[in-house]
Amino acid sequence: MSPQLFSPGVQHTLELVGIFVFAISGALLAVRKNFDVFGMAVLAEVTALGGGLLRDVVIGAVPPVAFTDLGYFLTPLAATVLVFFLHPQVERIQTAVNVFDAAGLGLFCVGGTLKAYEYGLGLTASATLGMATAVGGGVLRDMLANEVPSLLRWDRDLYAVPAIVGSAMAAVFIKLDALTPATLGVAVMVAFVLRLLAMRFHWRAPRAWHRRSTVKEVATEDVLV
Amino acid sequence: MSPQLFSPGVQHTLELVGIFVFAISGALLAVRKNFDVFGMAVLAEVTALGGGLLRDVVIGAVPPVAFTDLGYFLTPLAATVLVFFLHPQVERIQTAVNVFDAAGLGLFCVGGTLKAYEYGLGLTASATLGMATAVGGGVLRDMLANEVPSLLRWDRDLYAVPAIVGSAMAAVFIKLDALTPATLGVAVMVAFVLRLLAMRFHWRAPRAWHRRSTVKEVATEDVLV
Amino acid sequence: MSPQLFSPGVQHTLELVGIFVFAISGALLAVRKNFDVFGMAVLAEVTALGGGLLRDVVIGAVPPVAFTDLGYFLTPLAATVLVFFLHPQVERIQTAVNVFDAAGLGLFCVGGTLKAYEYGLGLTASATLGMATAVGGGVLRDMLANEVPSLLRWDRDLYAVPAIVGSAMAAVFIKLDALTPATLGVAVMVAFVLRLLAMRFHWRAPRAWHRRSTVKEVATEDVLV
Numbered sequence A, B, C: 001m002s003p004q005l006f007s008p009g010v011q012h013t014l015e016l017v018g019i020f021v022f023a024i025s026g027a028l029l030a031v032r033k034n035f036d037v038f039g040m041a042v043l044a045e046v047t048a049l050g051g052g053l054l055r056d057v058v059i060g061a062v063p064p065v066a067f068t069d070l071g072y073f074l075t076p077l078a079a080t081v082l083v084f085f086l087h088p089q090v091e092r093i094q095t096a097v098n099v100f101d102a103a104g105l106g107l108f109c110v111g112g113t114l115k116a117y118e119y120g121l122g123l124t125a126s127a128t129l130g131m132a133t134a135v136g137g138g139v140l141r142d143m144l145a146n147e148v149p150s151l152l153r154w155d156r157d158l159y160a161v162p163a164i165v166g167s168a169m170a171a172v173f174i175k176l177d178a179l180t181p182a183t184l185g186v187a188v189m190v191a192f193v194l195r196l197l198a199m200r201f202h203w204r205a206p207r208a209w210h211r212r213s214t215v216k217e218v219a220t221e222d223v224l225v
Helices: A008-032 A037-059 A070-092 A094-118 A123-144 A160-175 A181-201 A212-219 B008-032 B037-059 B070-092 B094-118 B123-144 B160-175 B181-201 B212-219 C008-032 C037-059 C070-092 C094-118 C123-144 C160-175 C181-201 C212-219
Strands: none
Touching: A008 A037, A008 A070, A008 A094, A008 A123, A037 A070, A037 A094, A037 A123, A037 B037, A037 B160, A037 C037, A070 A094, A070 B123, A094 A123, A094 A160, A094 A181, A123 A160, A123 B123, A123 C070, A123 C123, A160 A181, A160 C037, B008 B037, B008 B070, B008 B094, B008 B123, B037 B070, B037 B094, B037 B123, B037 C037, B037 C160, B070 B094, B070 C123, B094 B123, B094 B160, B094 B181, B123 B160, B123 C123, B160 B181, C008 C037, C008 C070, C008 C094, C008 C123, C037 C070, C037 C094, C037 C123, C070 C094, C094 C123, C094 C160, C094 C181, C123 C160, C160 C181
16 A cells, blocks of 8 residues: 555564554553553554544545555554563563664655555645644554653654654655665664764753743733633 | 444444444543543544454555545544543443453454455464554554553453454464354454453563562663663 | 625625734644745635635636635735734733634625525535535635644534524525624524623533443544444
């Protein structure tokens, strides 16, 4: 279904690895929220497949690949079983999980951009949907768990920016008619490395100017309807 | 629009009853959350129609049946009016409401599975969507009300498992080419009775192993990005 | 894509103004929630385009106009930049922002109704989707920010009712075959003025009867599953 960056077998394997680690982040959050095993499976599936599902519904690629590729559906269940029995051990290798998660981020932002472009969207829209493919599952995970999405919080290391860079690079390569496995691999790697650097050096995005000085006035004001 | 389990008239009546009690659970939550009458109507509509809406968008059955069958749209409004004027009385017959809710659960998980299969999905995907049809509205209700979804909480009686069993049975009957009103009725009844038993005996799903021992480490850790 | 109320240029300009002020309400909420600049952009985009996105996915108008009209996508980013640098000043002109927001509400509820009808929905469904077009972005904004949607809270001035009235008037004009720029302009103005009056006189919708007397019983009861 999705465009070929590498040989079909290699790409499918990489995608399943990405889905697996996304699912682990969902299942781990479910454990922390004290959900039962079924809640773990739901959160794992949503985290792993939610971004692609959003993209497919938006571009009209229905039924979405999440419902047509059985491997996509079963992989999060495998992650759920692993976390169910071994979650303290999985927590302990958090760093390794994060590295794989960064790889998934790179892979999905580029793959999502290509698929949206294939379905006739413009370059800006394709890059936006590529980014949404990569980060959408995590946002849905946090919404289901009744948490403020990590993605939006200023006290988290940059997550969306590496995805935007990867998606934008893919769009530029499409524009330049330079779509080869090599250039796409570069886009994936750049997103991957940027995310690793963001985690290593705790890169964060700025908040609005003068925030501090307005805290009091904010506290007493109503939220806009 | 949706597959016939029973005679058309009987099935449509049953569906409207299911929609009505789902809507009541939405309107009651709105009362507890101190929403106004409009919030009650929104929560009633979303609870009653949200699961089918999700299914229809995913399988490409647009416009969704929620927007083409006027009875589907008006029934939750009737439930809203009832709860608006008589919610203490409705709270008092909670047990009766729960029994009808269980019937709706059985009906929608089987009906959802058949409709997804009709639209060309595989058996596993159809059963998953059947389950999502039955439980999706309740999840959207809780998300809108800014609550942790009941469905995911370990301290709630089993709700999804009866739906999974009903959906899976419907999928098996499709596979075996044994799709008759009788077999489908059995699948609906099994889901219905399982849910009643889960409420009666407070059946719950397990949480991850060793949870207790890791509470401290969880409390001090950041949520995965 | 969307039906012409006025001359194409005028209508497009009005829509961009509506999108701009919806986006400002999203970006301001992001500032209050302490999100970073990226979270501001996400909340601005979702608030401004979310309602139309929902409508387009439901009626099968994919890819949604939010992804095909670059102006729709860039306008919320401009609003984000403005709020990022000048949010105390923007807070101070809250009243002006609210007036434009009311104008956006009127415009989108009528435009959404017409578009849904064009895609073959019935009058009731079209009016419902028109209302959802106008208020859906704000609901998604609040859900993403992990807040109870303003729309549902009893202590907010009426917001949905003006949209319902505008949508219903548009549906009636369709029914009467009286669809002219003048009649549509009247529907937009009625919704706009109703919203202004609701803000001026703090009109609110009632909550369920006897709420007060049942507060104690509510506090000790479980939420319906």
